[in-house]
Amino acid sequence: MIEMILRKVEKLDAQIAELENETAEVTNDLVKAVGHSSEVLEETEDEYASWKEHNKEISKLKSMREYFLSECRNLAPDERVFLARHAMRPHVDDFIDGLFTDFFEQKGDHLFDEDKSIYGGIARFHGIPVTVIGHRKGHTIEENMEYNFGMPCPEGYRKALRLMNQAEKFKRPIITFIDTPGAYPGMEAEEHGQGEAIAVNLAKMSQFHVPVISVITGEGNSGGALAIGVANRVLMLENAVYSILSPEGFASILWKDSERRKEACELMKLTALDLREAGVCDEVVKEPLGGAQRDYSAVMRNLDVALWKHLSELKQMSPAKVKNDRQMKYRKIG
Amino acid sequence: MVSLTNTISFPIDFRKDIDEEIVKKDKEPVFVTCKTCKRRSLKKDWKDNYYVCPNCGKYSTISAYYRLSLILDPRSFKELNANMKASDPMEFPEYKEKLQKQKKETGLEEAAVTATGKIGGHKVTVIVLDSRFFMGSMSTIVGEKVTRAVEYATKKKTPLIIFSASGGARMQEGIYSLMQMAKTAAAVEEFNASGGLYISYLTHPTTGGVTASFASLGDITLAEPGALIGFAGPRVIEQTIHKKLPKGFQRSEYLESHGFVDKIVPRSEMRETLLKLIELHQA
Incomplete structure (x- = not known):
């Protein structure tokens, strides 16, 4: 359903953009003409008519687009999964560009390898130095391959821990961006201790005194x-999803049939919203209609406000309180 | 070897028959045939050998209470949070019925049994996951019982021993299951910070969310011979890499040689190994 709507909307986007381009040219001509004299104006009468026609067409297409987008107001869970996985959805590198300044990337776990599926470093958020870390997926198939589709190996988690330990040392808040199909289920990943790497991160993250x-x-x-x-606070973009495993994996474990993914999503x-109710997510951050990929700057604005609000609250707490606040968040579940 | 004659009274009959995935029943009820080596032997011989095949050494699953009876001093067993009942936080279809069925079959309330007791006179806190109940998967109650027992060990300053056995997450409890990983790992880390000794004993199978939380955080990591231990299941890995996995991959011995297990300890040496380690950590 959402796929169909988005295809229509994207087609309209293209038509509107084309018309707007043409109109812009005509507008330019008209403006120039008006600048000269009234005689020339008569010559441009035809052009003026077509300009009006263009504008009418544009507003018609735009209202059509509005109509289709309004269908995206109440999306089903599997439609949100579709948007959450959209190739053009903003990823960690886009968020770093859009929300932070002075980013300095830190590579490698400094033990064995550099895992590109985890991206992170130091940056400023509203002028404050923070450590920022996220799963990296990439937008194109080449990038996907390079970043292993955002599926880290133990080295990626150990890199993340190295960066977080430094954040604790230098009293920098930590902001993480989560977007992953899961930890990489490969042979070497197992041999290098995938379970151990994740376990240690969970244990150590529970101890940090920084937000x-x-x-x-x-x-x-x-x-x-x-x-x-x-984390002390877990924010979710409106169409993001968070679960024990992928809906396909869930269906295949429970019913031995990964085709039943839609049912699994339900x-x-x-x-x-479900996770907000469950007390796992603390705030849902609004996305533009039709998904975050449609307007990065709107997503950045909304997320910036939410992040700053929560960070400001956490910065008021003592370091011991920050640690306790985080532990209690999870202690209360179940 | 310390005498294992059991005089502890347990709430249920833990002396279940040998796991039927491991042996084949015989026409004559005193005999069984090992599915691994195909050899026939007396049931009693399995029992005397701690439910390990007397011929080929194949390990049969044992119940949590039976395992506790093998390691704890007679009459020292006291169960913690015994009455915590399984929950259904997502109101998942047919889950309640499945839980009922498992309860009836195993006599357990949930997949984790937590207890305090003594080993050679030393007070200990022990957690045992029982793979017969929902494959020992991590439910909210398993997470809660583990967390409470770890907190108990922190408060009472006893060594902590966890026998893990788990298929991973409890699918029917979704995100609540996932969150137990953070909760239990935090409890273990607090215990760790308090200076306590944590011995993690990995038994067949230890996978998924349990491997990726408390099971991997021990000061000392022991494993039962031949146990499957890993994060991702072998089938998922094979589907991902489109290759057959080598023989013995993700087994205790493989993990030991890859640097994740201190020692492989057979069932018969379980109690004396634990006792030795506890005494080595006495000031």
């Missing part, structure tokens, strides 16, 4: 998401 805020921006699946997500309670 930790996590934003689920796309899909947050399994321990692979939680490994950088033990049962899993994985949407931002």
Whole structure:
């Protein structure tokens, strides 16, 4: 359903953009003409008529677009999964560009390897130095391959921990962006201690005295998401999802049939609103109609406000209170 | 070897028959045939060998209470939070019925049994996951019982021993199951910070969210021979990498040689190994 709507909307986007381009040219001509004399104006009468026609057409297409987008107001869980995985959805690098300044990337776990599926470093948020870390997916298939589709190996989690330990040392708040199909289920990942790496991150993250805020921006699946997500505050973009594993995996484990993913989506309670109700998510951050990929700057504005609000609250707490606040968030569940 | 004659009274009959995934029943009820080595032997011989095949050494699953009876001093067992009942936080279809069925079959309220007792006179806190109940998967109650027991060990300053056995997350409890990983790991880390000794004993199978939380955080990590231990299941890995996994991959011995297990300890040496370690940590 959402796929169809988005296809129509994207087609309209293209038509509108084309018409607007043409109109802009005509407008330019007209403006120039008006600047000269009234005689020339008569010559441009035809052009003026077509300009009016264009504008009418544009507003017609725009209202059509509005109509289609309004269908996106109440999305089903599986439609949100579709948006959460959209290739053009903003990812960690986009968030770093859009929300932070002075980013300095830190690479490697300094033990064995550099895992590109985790991206992070130091940056300023509203002028304050923070440590920022996220799963990196990339937008194109080449980037996806390079970043292993955002599925970290133990080295990625250990890199994240190295960065977070430094944040604790230098008293920098930690902001993480979560968007992963899960930890990579590969042979080497197992041999290098995937379970151990995640476990250690969970244990250590529970101890930090600096504020930790996590934003689920796309899909947050399994321990692979939680490994950088033990936070004082968990924010979720409106169409992001957070769950024990992918709906396909869920269906295949429960019913031995991954085709039943839509049904799984309904049962899993994985949407931002569900998780807000469950007490896992603290704030749902609004996305533009039709998904975050449609307007990055709107997403950045909304997220900036939410992040700053929560960070300001957490900065009021003593370091011991910050640690306790985070532990209590999870202690209360179950 | 310390005598294992059990005089502890347990709330249920823990002496269940041998796991039927491991052995085949015989026409004559005193015999069973091991599915691994295909050899026939007396049930009694399995029992005397702690439910390990007397011929080939294949391990059968044992119940949580039976395991406790093998390690604790007679009459020292006291169960913690015994009455915590399984919950259904997502109101998942057919889950309540399944829970009922498992309760009836195993006599357990949930997949974790938590207890305090003594080993060689030393007070300990012990957590045992029982794989017969929902594959020992992490439910909110399993997470809560584990957390409470770890907190108990922190408060009472006793060593902590956890026998893990888990298929991973409890699917029917969704995100609540996932959150137990953070909760239990935090409790273990607090215990760790208090200076307590945590011995993590991995038994077949230890996978998923349990591996990626408390099971991997021990000061000492022991494993039962031949146990499957990992984060991702072997089938998922094979589907991802489109290759057959080598023999023995993710087994205790493989983990030991890859640097994640201190020692593989057979069931028969379980109690004396624990006792030795506890005494080595006495000031």
